[in-house]
Amino acid sequence: MAEPSTKQHLYLVDGSSYIFRAYHRLPPLTDPEGTPVGAVYGYTTMLWKLAADLDEADGPTHLAVILDAGSVSFRNEIYEHYKAHRPDPPEDLVPQFPLIRDATRAFSLPCIEVEGLEADDLIASYAREAQRRGWDVTIVSSDKDLMQLLGETDGARIDMLDTMKNQRIYLPEVEEKFGVPPELVGDVLALMGDAVDNVPGIYGIGPKTASKLIAEHGSLTAALDSAPDMKPSKLKERLLEGREDAELSKVLVTLKEDCDLPQPLDEMQLGPVPPEPLAAFLSKHGFTSLLKRLETGTGSPARKTDLNPPKPDKAGDNGAGDGTTANRQPLPEMPRIDHSAYETVQSIERLEHWIARARAARLVAVDTETTSLDSVRADLVGVSLALGPNDACYIPLAHGGDDMFAQKPEQVPMDRAIAALKPLIEDDSVLKVFQNGKYDLNVFARAGIAVAPIEDTMVISFALDAGRGEEGMGGGHGMDELSERHLGHTPIAFKDVCGTGKKAISFAEVPLDDATRYAAEDADVTMRLYRLLKPRLSEEAGTRIYERVDRPLIPVVARMEREGIKVDRARLARLSEEFAVEIGRLEGEIHELAGQEFTVGSPKQLGEILFDKLGYKGGKKGKSGQYSTDVSVLERLAGEGAPIARKVLDWRQLAKLKSTYTDALQAAINPATGRVHTSYSLVGAQTGRLSSTDPNLQNIPVRTPIGRQIREAFVPEAGNVLLAADYSQIELRLAAHMAGVDTLKEAFAAGEDIHARTAKEMFGEVTRDTRARAKTINFAILYGISRWGLAGRLEVEPDEAQAMIDTYFQRFPGIQRYIHETLESVRAKGYSETLFGRKTWFPRINSKNQAERQGSERAAINAPIQGTSADIIKRAMARMLPALADEGLTDVRMLLQVHDELVFELPESRVEAATPVIRRVMAEAALPAVELTVPLGVDIGTGLSWDAAH
DNA sequence: CGGATCACG
DNA sequence: GACGTACGTGATCCGA
Numbered sequence: 001m002a003e004p005s006t007k008q009h010l011y012l013v014d015g016s017s018y019i020f021r022a023y024h025r026l027p028p029l030t031d032p033e034g035t036p037v038g039a040v041y042g043y044t045t046m047l048w049k050l051a052a053d054l055d056e057a058d059g060p061t062h063l064a065v066i067l068d069a070g071s072v073s074f075r076n077e078i079y080e081h082y083k084a085h086r087p088d089p090p091e092d093l094v095p096q097f098p099l100i101r102d103a104t105r106a107f108s109l110p111c112i113e114v115e116g117l118e119a120d121d122l123i124a125s126y127a128r129e130a131q132r133r134g135w136d137v138t139i140v141s142s143d144k145d146l147m148q149l150l151g152e153t154d155g156a157r158i159d160m161l162d163t164m165k166n167q168r169i170y171l172p173e174v175e176e177k178f179g180v181p182p183e184l185v186g187d188v189l190a191l192m193g194d195a196v197d198n199v200p201g202i203y204g205i206g207p208k209t210a211s212k213l214i215a216e217h218g219s220l221t222a223a224l225d226s227a228p229d230m231k232p233s234k235l236k237e238r239l240l241e242g243r244e245d246a247e248l249s250k251v252l253v254t255l256k257e258d259c260d261l262p263q264p265l266d267e268m269q270l271g272p273v274p275p276e277p278l279a280a281f282l283s284k285h286g287f288t289s290l291l292k293r294l295e296t297g298t299g300s301p302a303r304k305t306d307l308n309p310p311k312p313d314k315a316g317d318n319g320a321g322d323g324t325t326a327n328r329q330p331l332p333e334m335p336r337i338d339h340s341a342y343e344t345v346q347s348i349e350r351l352e353h354w355i356a357r358a359r360a361a362r363l364v365a366v367d368t369e370t371t372s373l374d375s376v377r378a379d380l381v382g383v384s385l386a387l388g389p390n391d392a393c394y395i396p397l398a399h400g401g402d403d404m405f406a407q408k409p410e411q412v413p414m415d416r417a418i419a420a421l422k423p424l425i426e427d428d429s430v431l432k433v434f435q436n437g438k439y440d441l442n443v444f445a446r447a448g449i450a451v452a453p454i455e456d457t458m459v460i461s462f463a464l465d466a467g468r469g470e471e472g473m474g475g476g477h478g479m480d481e482l483s484e485r486h487l488g489h490t491p492i493a494f495k496d497v498c499g500t501g502k503k504a505i506s507f508a509e510v511p512l513d514d515a516t517r518y519a520a521e522d523a524d525v526t527m528r529l530y531r532l533l534k535p536r537l538s539e540e541a542g543t544r545i546y547e548r549v550d551r552p553l554i555p556v557v558a559r560m561e562r563e564g565i566k567v568d569r570a571r572l573a574r575l576s577e578e579f580a581v582e583i584g585r586l587e588g589e590i591h592e593l594a595g596q597e598f599t600v601g602s603p604k605q606l607g608e609i610l611f612d613k614l615g616y617k618g619g620k621k622g623k624s625g626q627y628s629t630d631v632s633v634l635e636r637l638a639g640e641g642a643p644i645a646r647k648v649l650d651w652r653q654l655a656k657l658k659s660t661y662t663d664a665l666q667a668a669i670n671p672a673t674g675r676v677h678t679s680y681s682l683v684g685a686q687t688g689r690l691s692s693t694d695p696n697l698q699n700i701p702v703r704t705p706i707g708r709q710i711r712e713a714f715v716p717e718a719g720n721v722l723l724a725a726d727y728s729q730i731e732l733r734l735a736a737h738m739a740g741v742d743t744l745k746e747a748f749a750a751g752e753d754i755h756a757r758t759a760k761e762m763f764g765e766v767t768r769d770t771r772a773r774a775k776t777i778n779f780a781i782l783y784g785i786s787r788w789g790l791a792g793r794l795e796v797e798p799d800e801a802q803a804m805i806d807t808y809f810q811r812f813p814g815i816q817r818y819i820h821e822t823l824e825s826v827r828a829k830g831y832s833e834t835l836f837g838r839k840t841w842f843p844r845i846n847s848k849n850q851a852e853r854q855g856s857e858r859a860a861i862n863a864p865i866q867g868t869s870a871d872i873i874k875r876a877m878a879r880m881l882p883a884l885a886d887e888g889l890t891d892v893r894m895l896l897q898v899h900d901e902l903v904f905e906l907p908e909s910r911v912e913a914a915t916p917v918i919r920r921v922m923a924e925a926a927l928p929a930v931e932l933t934v935p936l937g938v939d940i941g942t943g944l945s946w947d948a949a950h
Numbered sequence: 951c952g953g954a955t956c957a958c959g
Numbered sequence: 960g961a962c963g964t965a966c967g968t969g970a971t972c973c974g975a
Contacts, residue, residue, distance in 0.1 A: 208960055602973055603954055622954090630955060656956060660970055685967055689959085696969045699958035707957080731959090731966095783965035792964080851962055862966040866959090870967095899959040899967090 010130040010268065011050060011060035011161075012123045014141030015100055015111075016068040019043055021142070021164055023093045031285040034336045036092035036488060040099045041287060046163050047107050048290060050140065051301035054270055060138070062130075062268040065104045066122045069113035073121075075252055082252060083197050091488040099285075106281035107273050107301065110263055117259055120145055124255035130265060131156040145189065145253060147174045150182040179211035187220035190250035195848050199249045202242030203848070204234065220250055273301045334389045334528055337489050341390040342520035344512050346410045351417060354385055354393055355424050361387050365433040365527035366425070368443045369394075369507045369519050374694065375442035376562055376670060376677040380414070381508045382515065383421065386523035394516040394523075398508050409512050422449050431455055435479045435526045438682065441558040456554055457482065457529040462683040463546040464536055467831070467841035477683045483525045486532050491525055492518045544837040548929065549871050550682065552878040556894075557680050557690070559881075564675030565697070565895045565905070569666055571713040576662040579654045586651040593644040600651055603629045616642055657701065661710045668695045680897070687863050688838045688870040690897055698898045700946070711947035716905050721942045723911065724949035725918050726901035728937035729754055730869045731782055737934045738835070738864065739818035743811065748934045754778070761811040762804065777808055781815060782865055784858030819861055826860040834867040835930045836875075872936070873900060876925035883921045889914050903946065911942050 022042030029038040053059030075082045089097075104111040112122060120143065127137045127149055134156045139146050142162040149158050150170060160169035167173075175181065178188050191210035193201020201210075217223040224246060227239035275294055278301075282291040294301075345351050358364035365386040370378035381399065386392035397417050400408030412420075424430060425444060434440050437456040444451050461477040469475015483491050497518045498505050507515065537543045591597045594613065598605045607627025611619030616637055619627045629648075637645035668676045676695065684691030692698040700714070701707025716722045732754055736744035747757040758774035759766045773794060780790050791801035809816040826832050827846060831839040840863045847853040877897060884892045889906075892914050896903035902922070906914055922938045943949040 206960065599973080601971095604973075624953065626954080628954085652955080656971080659972080660957070664970080684969090687967060689967065691968055693969065696958085699956090699969070701957060703958085726959095780965060783967090786964055788964050790965080849962090851964080854964075858964090859966065866967060869959095901959080 006061075008061045008130075008133070008135040009058065010062040010064075010126070010135050010137045010265065012126055012137065012139050013047070013050070013063065013065040014119055014123060014139065014143060014146070015043070015065045015104070016119050017141055017143050018046065018163075019093070019096065019100055020089070022046075023090065023096070025164060030490070034338070034489065035095055035099075035285075036490075037096060037099065037285050039093060039096050040103055040285065043100055044103050044282070044287060044290065046140075047103065047109065048301050049163070051107060051109075051270065051273055054272075058138075060270050062135075062265065063270045064110040064112055064126070064263070064268045065100075066119045066126070067100070067111065067113040068119045069115045069117070073116055073118045074256075075118070078251055079248060081198050081200075086196065086198075091485045092490065093488075095488050102281060106278045108277065109270075110268055112263055114259070114262055117256070121256040121259050122261075124149055124257045125259040125261060126265070127158050128257045129261060131158060133265070135265075142169070144177070144185070145255065147178070148182055148185045148253075148255060150174055178207075179215050184214050184219065186250060186253050186255075187214045187223070189253040190220050190246050191223070193245075193249055193848070194253070197252075199252050200245045201249050202238055202246050204238045205242070209235065220246060334487075334531075337487075337491075337521060337524065338390045339517040339521060341392075342516050342524075343393040344516040345393050345395040346412065346512075348412050348416055348420065350393075351395060351412050351420055354395075355420060357387060358385060358424055359427070359430060362429060363387075363431045363433065364424075365392075365523045365530065366440065367434065367519060367522045367526060368440045369515070370443055371506050371508060374677075375439045375558075375679065376446075376564070377672070378439075378443050378446075380443055380447055381506075382519060383417075384519040384523040386520065386527040389528055390524060392520040392524040392527075394512075394519040396512055396515060399510070399512060399515065400508065418447050418449065425449050425451050428453060433457065433526055433530045435482075435522070435529065438554050438558045438561070438680075441555060442562055445558070445562060452555070454551075454554065455530060455534070456551065457526055457533055459550050459554065459682055460530075460533045460537060460542070460546060463542040463550060463838070464533065464540055465841065466683070466688070466839065467686040468843060479522065479525060479529075482529050482533075487525065487528055489525070491521055494518070541837060542839070545688075545834075545839075545871070549836060549838070549874050549878075553874050554682065556877050556881070557682065557897075560894055560896065561677055561679060563893050563895050563905075564670065564673055564677035565903070566675050566715050566717060567665055567669060568713045568715050569669060572662045572666050572710075575709055575713070576658055576666070579658040579662060583651060583654050583658065586647050586654070590644060590647050590651060593647065600648065601655060603627075606648065610637065610642075610644070614642075614644070616640075653704070653706065657707060657710065661701065662713075664695055665710075665713070678896075685870075686840050686859075688834065688840070688867040688874075689899060690870070690874075697896055702947075702950070708947050711950075712945045714946035715944060719907055720905050721908050721911060721944060722895075722946055722949045723904040723906060723914065723918070723940065723942045724901060724946065725904070725922060725938055725940045726898075727869070727873065727922065728939050730872070730900050730936065731865050732778055733932075733934040733936060734835075734865050734868050735782060735815070735818075737932050738868070739812075739814040740933075741812045741814040745934050748937075751937075762807055773804075777804060781808065782862060784819075784861035786854075786858075822861055822864060823857055832860050832863045832867070834864050834871050835926070836868065836871040838867050838871055840867060869900065872925045873897065873902070873922070875929075876922045877902065879921050879925070880918070884914060884917055887913060887917050889917065903949070915940055915942075 019039045023039040029036070029041055031037045050060060050063060101111055114122060123139055123146060127139060130137045131153055134154065136156060137158040139149065139158065139160045140163060141160060142164065146160060147169065150160060151158060162169060171181065174185060178185050180188055188210045189199070191202055191205050191213060192207050193199045213223040214220065217226055224239060224243050227236055230236040279291060279294055282294065343350070345354060367384045368380060369382040369384070370380055372378040380397060382394055382396040384392060384394045395417060396409065396411045397414045399411060400406055425432060426449060431453055432451060433455045435456070436458045437454045441451050458477045461482055465475065467475065480491055483489050497510055497514055498507060537546055587600055590600055594609045598609055600606065604626055606629045607619065610616050610629065611627050618636065621627055631649065634645045634649050638649065665676060670677055676697070678692045678697040679694050681691045681693065701710050714722070733748055736748060743761065744754070747754055755771050755775040755778060756766045758778055759770040762774055762777070763770040776793050777790065780793070785805055787798045787802040787805060790805065791798040794801060822832065826842050830843065830845070831841045833839055842856045842860050844852045845856045845860060847856065877894065880894055889910055892904055892906040892910060894902060894904050904918065919938045919940060923936045926932050926936070941949045
């Protein structure tokens with residue numbers, strides 16, 4: 001081996017870690033074919049710069065790219081959880097992994113990966129080998145694990161280069177970050193752990209403590225050995241308890257420096273880059289500025305002798321499905337979205353053609369375009385259909401606006417199109433796939449079309465992935481998010497087509513070519529999502545909840561939205577006025593007491609008035625540095641004789657009622673129906689509950705007399721009544737069943753007052769006070785109790801609260817076991833389950849962050865109970881109208897759902913007949929799937945307002 | 951646009 | 960080095 005005349009300098013590029021960082025720092029570019037290439041572009045420019053540094057003083061003479069191969073390494077044999085909790089890479093990054101290899105080949109650079117070895121290990125081994133030969137080495141990465149390698153041996157130096165920050169990393173930088181020299185970095189890492197790689201470290205020891213300990217004792221072993229002699233402290237306990245974790249972690253973070261080297265160092269020599277494959281690559285992905293530079297030779301990259309000839313490129317055809325790589329979630333074989341493949345259907349003949357094809361396929365994705373987000377007000381503008389990837393069309397129906405004299409584009413007349421589509425959309429042998437089908441059902445309903453049968457990708461996603469969102473990755477079920485996550489594709493944004501804010505235009509004004517790209521793409525994406533998600537239902541046990549609970553509910557909830565509920569506008573207006581007068585009066589008094597005018601609605605100003613100006617005691621600032629002025633604080637001040645506090649409380653109540661209810665509800669009345677139509681979200685709450693928006697009719701006041709006046713404004717049509725049916729204590733009943741608490745089950749069976757019974761068990765006697773406390777404790781149990789939380793609510797010391805919890809567990813054996821078993825199961829599986837099989841995911845259940853973890857634990861205790869209750873009322877809703885119809889009660893309308901309550905409107909004459917049916921359907925809603933060991937009680941009332949029906 | 955507050959189950 | 964104590968929602972207002 002001849003000694004080189006000048007010093008050799010090997011650059012080792014940590015390709016895998018680079019691409020993750022580039023992805024997050026660069027905008028989401030796509031190439032001409034629609035493949036996301038933002039990270040690849042960053043990677044390409046980096047290689048360009050490195051290769052161009054060939055003749056620089058400290059530049060590379062040799063260069064190789066090292067990649068991770070696969071997701072399992074020898075470290076998993078040592079520790080099965082290693083890197084186990086890494087979120088899957090973002091979907092628009094996945095197709096870029098194979099392109100990294102393409103880019104490297106385009107530069108004719110060696111690209112090295114070995115199954116079972118991480119890039120870090122290969123880098124370490126190559127670096128040491130080069131160092132032995134007396135070469136300098138630069139590791140192009142910013143991975144802290146690699147900092148262990150830095151330093152100089154026999155004049156051969158290893159350093160790092162962070163190209164993103166354009167920063168050299170050497171001993172001072174390591175010292176600054178870890179407070180120790182490179183050879184001790186591994187020891188620090190072993191103590192502190194690494195949440196991203198799931199290296200445990202020692203629980204409760206962070207970077208600060210870890211580097212302090214290692215710096216002080218000189219090594220991990222010495223630090224651990226020192227523990228027994230330390231004076232008693234949390235740290236001492238943690239060190240003693242965590243010794244094994246730390247030793248395991250040390251093994252995990254130690255780099256393997258003696259890997260077999262698949263390609264000799266000499267072959268990594270860098271020379272001028274041959275322009276040919278590079279030009280082809282740059283042009284394919286639309287990197288035009290680099291292409292221009294290559295052609296003009298300005299700053300052209302260097303090249304190396306061609307030892308790694310590019311192979312024929314197959315992966316590039318699809319950008320996905322290249323199963324060779326860290327691509328752990330291979331995309332299905334679908335061609336990329338191609339907007340030019342879509343058809344604009346402008347004649348009845350073409351429409352008939354598409355309808356015939358859809359019939360033959362028996363499966364079609366459908367999407368409607370309208371004038372409004374409010375499905376009950378929306379007018380139909382067009383319909384899109386998709387039969388398969390890129391096989392989609394858009395049928396414009398009302399483009400050109402409603403100006404009768406304006407020039408309108410050629411389109412099938414609305415009535416002819418509706419007449420042609422109706423038989424297809426109503427055909428029970430053709431499955432219609434929607435994304436959020438409830439919306440389209442309402443739109444079609446207004447056009448006189450009753451859609452069935454349907455599938456809904458949004459609802460399927462919810463059955464599979466509720467709660468699954470993690471840091472940096474959305475967990476929603478909207479089309480754009482699903483497309484990003486599952487297809488790696490960003491659909492055209494609505495705002496790019498219609499604009500936003502004042503300049504926004506109606507979809508009816510969008511030119512047909514833009515409209516077609518947008519609308520047909522939505523149907524296309526929906527069909528693609530369906531193909532991907534539907535098979536997962538059976539693979540991941542989602543079929544039961546989807547088919548038996550959520551899917552049947554879609555048309556039922558759509559119908560409830562269309563029904564709406566009548567509100568008495570005059571009554572609300574009167575209330576608004578009364579509230580306004582009272583608010584004005586209180587405001588004057590508050591200003592008087594404060595000695596100045598200020599914005600009463602500003603918690604910031606109020607806090608300063610109360611605690612700084614007026615000098616009341618006990619002001620507590622939160623982390624925003626602001627005094628808290630919430631009810632509990634103001635109640636306390638009022639009790640301590642601060643007259644202003646009571647007035648502010650009254651002011652707040654009225655201001656809330658006026659702005660959120662009396663004013664807003666009047667504005668929400670649909671002029672066409674004279675009723676208020678809420679929109680329910682089927683995927684809003686992670687537990688499976690519905691949520692209600694625009695307006696929210698699930699939080700109409702009920703707890704105070706003044707608030708209940710608002711309920712009085714919810715009324716039936718003349719000759720009708722409102723009927724409210726609610727489950728009594730359903731969550732406590734379910735808890736008694738699920739935890740198998742005999743005492744509670746017996747009490748429910750006997751129809752006892754459950755809080756009173758709890759009081760008797762807990763305190764020996766039932767008084768107003770003990771019953772109230774028992775009620776609080778019952779709820780605390782459902783929500784995942786902590787002694788401090790309960791102490792705060794009951795205004796007792798944490799010790800006393802703990803004693804009550806102990807008593808509760810003792811009196812109601814089963815509860816503690818339920819909590820323990822639920823948590824164990826969620827920790828192991830990652831999700832909780834309801835009695836009907838609904839999953840809720842808890843990605844933070846094993847978090848190292850205590851607050852985060854405990855939060856997840858409380859939610860996980862509650863989710864099966866709240867979720868089972870939601871399943872039950874949903875089943876009742878799906879059965880309700882058919883059950884009533886069976887009794888000839890076709891004029892009962894189901895209007896609202898408020899978690900454990902259903903509200904109906906019906907002719908007064910029907911109350912007697914309907915009441916037992918409603919009661920039976922609700923009480924038996926769990927059957928036959930689940931046989932509960934407690935009865936479900938249902939309270940029913942009727943009246944001429946929602947308030948009176950209670 | 952986030953925080954504070956408060957309406958509901 | 961800390962931390963923040965009850966589950967699940969949505970609407971409104973203030974103020975940066």
